[in-house]
Amino acid sequence: MNGPEIQIRFVPDLRVFVSAERRSGHTPVATDGASSLGHVVESLGVPLTETGRLLVDGRPVDPSHVPVAGETVEVEGVARPQSVPGAPLRFLLDVHLGTLARRLRLLGVDAAYESQDIGDPALATLSARERRVMLTRDRGLLRRRELWAGAYVYSDRPDDQLRDVLERFAPQLAPWTRCTACNGRLSGADKDAVRERLEHGTEKSYDVFAECVECGRVYWRGAHHARLEAIVSDAVREFGDAAAR
Known part of the structure; x- marks a missing residue:
């Protein structure tokens, strides 16, 4: 990825998934201008199953959001207890x-x-x-x-x-x-x-x-x-x- 650059920060619990240089806080990430935020997060090593809210400049967005240059992204962890709708928990x-x-x-x-x-x-x-x-x-x-x-x-x-x-x-x-x-x-x-x-x-x-x-x-x-x-x-x-x- 070498397109629009964004800043992205993972909460401490999620930093186990990312490379050492990305664990200290906000890190610049070059995107391709077309991929979703969910794809960007996963490309950095974090499964979406482990993410909670995705905040762009403080506002929640869906994983389908396509980042644009200059945005600051906060990736939160899953809220606990986590609900699993639609079926008995198995x-x-x-x-x-x-x-x-x-x-x-x-x-x-x-x-x-x-x-x-x-x-x-x-x-x-x-x-x-x-x-x-x-x-x-x-x-x-x-x-x-x-x-x-x-x-x-x-x-x-x-x-x-x-x-x-x-x-x-x-x-x-x-x-x-x-x-x-x-x-x-x-x-x-x-x-x-x-x-x-x-x-x-x-x-x-x-x-x-x-x-x-x-x-x-x-x-x-x-x-x-x-x-x-x-x-x-x-x-x-x-x-x-x-x-x-």
């Missing part, structure tokens, strides 16, 4: 976010997960077909136009990833109602009905069971329950009230 996670998917399911959040790398085009198409918010750390995937909705997962630590998603979207929490393996719904199960699928020690030690209505997996409060309970308790304590609003 997520789709790529192959790199398996732990986050299991933790969302543990909290009763609808979180589909692709355990194989099916490629960005297929993920974007699935997001659109099932109207799911695509969660990923792949910036290129978030730029695909066929996505229904998407969000960048900023951390590589599962604890921080979970907090980020819960804070950003405030999903309704219903712990212990989804299968962490397949995302199906759990239903209470009679011990006699699942006895043949239990190891001898489990059969002798536990009496309360749940079963996935989709894959048939059986759950009980085993050795790992205390760790899972801590994840649930922390999330409900911090985000349960917000999610209910």
Whole structure:
């Protein structure tokens, strides 16, 4: 781009996406005089899924706005909690976010997960077909136009990833109602009905069971329950009230 020059500034949270020389504040950017502001922002490395208001000389504009010489652009981050209109809030996670998917399911959040790398085009198409918010750390995937909705997962630590998603979207929490393996719904199960699928020690030690209505997996409060309970308790304590609003 070597046309009209504008000044552009990203809020601090978005500077992780841009080159080092553009992180200090207002930076001159040469445009081509025809591309939209949304295209300019993405060309600098910031997915539009992560942007909130675009302000030109202090007035909000659409991403379709074509910048002209001398304009000053402020790019804000997404307002939190972020609303996703038009469909029940559901997520789709790529192959790199398996732990986050299991933790969302543990909290009763609808979180589909692709355990194989099916490629960005297929993920974007699935997001659109099932109207799911695509969660990923792949910036290129978030730029695909066929996505229904998407969000960048900023951390590589599962604890921080979970907090980020819960804070950003405030999903309704219903712990212990989804299968962490397949995302199906759990239903209470009679011990006699699942006895043949239990190891001898489990059969002798536990009496309360749940079963996935989709894959048939059986759950009980085993050795790992205390760790899972801590994840649930922390999330409900911090985000349960917000999610209910």
